[in-house]
Amino acid sequence: MRRLWFAWAWLDGDWRENVAVAIDDAGRIAEVETGVSPAGSEAVPGIALPGLPNLHSHGFQRAMAGLAERGQRPGEDFWSWRHVMYRTANEFDPDEIEAVTAMAYVEMLEAGFTAVAEFHYLHHDKDGTPYANRVELAGRIVAAARASGIGLTLLPCLYSAGGIGRVAEPGQRRFINDIDGFCRLHEETASMLRSEMPGAALGVAPHSLRAARPEDVARIAALFPAGPIHCHAAEQVAEVDDCVAALGARPVEWLLDHAGVDARWCLIHATHMGASETEAMARSGAVAGLCPLTEADLGDGIFDGARFLESGGRFGIGSDSLIRIDAAAELRQLDGSQRLRDRRRVVLSPNGSAGTALYAGALRGGAQALNLPVGAIAPGARADIVVLDRDGTDLAALPPGFWLDQFVFVGGSKLIDRVYAAGRVVVEQGRHVAREAAVARFRPVLRRLAAAL
Ligand SMILES: [Zn+2]
Structure with missing residues (x-):
């Protein structure tokens, strides 16, 4: 069981502060607590959204x-x-x-x-x-x-x-x-x-x-x-x-x-x-x-x-x-x-x-x-969490009620810092951990297709 802690997370349609999310070995969320200290958890900088x-x-x-x-x-x-x-x-x-x-x-x-x-x-x-x-x-x-x-x-x-x-x-x-x-x-x-x-x-x-x-x-x-x-x-x-x-x-x-x-x-x-x-x-x-x-x-x-x-x-x-x-x-x-x-x-x-x-x-x-247990940071859901960078952006100056307008209309994907998929970090600093390997396999295919079309 891993335990992540976020200063802010979007839970059930509301922004909540000081949120701990426990994730089981299968990558599912086991428990969500609010108003708790980061002690005993891995503190994650940024704002947590369900993917x-x-x-x-x-x-x-x-x-x-x-x-x-x-x-x-x-x-x-x-x-x-x-x-x-x-x-x-x-x-x-x-x-x-x-x-x-x-x-x-x-x-x-x-x-x-x-x-x-x-x-x-x-x-x-x-x-x-x-x-x-x-x-x-x-x-x-x-x-x-x-x-x-x-x-x-x-x-x-x-x-x-x-x-x-x-x-x-x-x-x-x-x-x-x-x-x-x-x-x-x-x-x-x-x-x-x-x-x-x-x-x-x-x-x-x-x-x-x-x-x-x-x-x-x-x-x-x-x-x-x-x-x-x-x-x-x-x-x-x-x-x-x-x-x-x-x-x-x-x-x-x-x-x-x-x-x-x-x-x-x-x-x-x-x-x-x-x-x-x-x-x-x-x-x-x-x-x-x-x-x-x-x-x-x-x-x-x-x-x-x-x-x-x-x-x-x-x-x-x-x-x-x-x-x-x-x-x-x-x-x-x-x-x-x-x-x-x-x-x-x-x-x-x-x-x-x-x-x-x-x-x-x-x-x-x-x-x-x-038809998957996704779309929420809640017990039973896959631990799919998108973490927006708060400190490097306008978000730090704004109250939570503006954050999703900022994400959708202003900053978009460049605000994404880290992504957890089934509890595993797959994106770090906006880049997928397997990006290089994926690009190396993709590029020759693209080159061949562009020549063939
Ligand atoms: Zn289609």
Whole structure:
């Protein structure tokens, strides 16, 4: 048992002073005491926050960050970006996928994300045949997570089609499974996780109504009766139009009516919804998996956060395409998109600190979506703690009520000094302890990809 002591920690939505946190050998928090002296504890300088869950990641995409920002023709959009993504996906062997994913996870920890939900659709070998070990690539994600220390919810993705009622394209060959093949893959993933990373959670991810057959999405909760269910929905207007044409309903509307969407579900993006759809999704208890930096980069559109939160909706944040890995910047972009649209300020928290409301909301929704004991400094939780530097920054001059606004809107990840993941120090002075090793493996992969694209 280790005992850490912080002058300040954010506990259950409040700043508390003189906080001792006891951590057991499994990396879980055993006890939290407030108003105690540092005697008998390891005193940690700085301000302790629960680490944020990252509810949406495609690890291999880290390699293409910044490589698809050059216009080739007028009218570049999500769909042209997706061609670059497919070429990237088809380029890598298992070692390279592990190297790229490990780099992403190292950067997540440096940026304040201490657990990640990996939405994993890259299953097969480059020619589309399953590996002899069907879960070869899932195993590489687990290896990357273990090397970095990040908490993991693995979401094997069911991807069967190239659009509603359309066969898959050649570029999608590494993703494709029919429902029977997928059930087998899922079972083998479960058994691999039990041996390789017993603390990880397992869920399931029907990719979207465009890439999984709607009849399979409708029964996914019954087929997989435990664990979170993540599904992309309504990211692009063209996808909404296709769905209306094929199924007579908008994607979120269809999912709410046919798939039993409830608190097990996390709908990724949910960008394009009508007012009543937004309110119905909020009532369902599902988490809106918002990826504001990616949504801005891809030109997706603006999620109606104001209406969704007013209706009691739950949200979390994800870094999706990994164009930039930064928890505070995601929250700032979410808030900023509402301000730009409405030409108003502090739209998402009319009654108090926006930084606090955003951070608290993303902790709660993220923990729900990951189905892991994360998102709080509390007994039973993974000891995932982000320590902000207080003395070297503006924070020292300000009372605690301003600290999360400073983190989200002003200082961001450069305020992060140390990060504990499951009780272990993984980031020291803002740098991951395994950064150098990760960079050494990542750089040759990036060099090769940049030459190949
Ligand atoms: Zn995604």
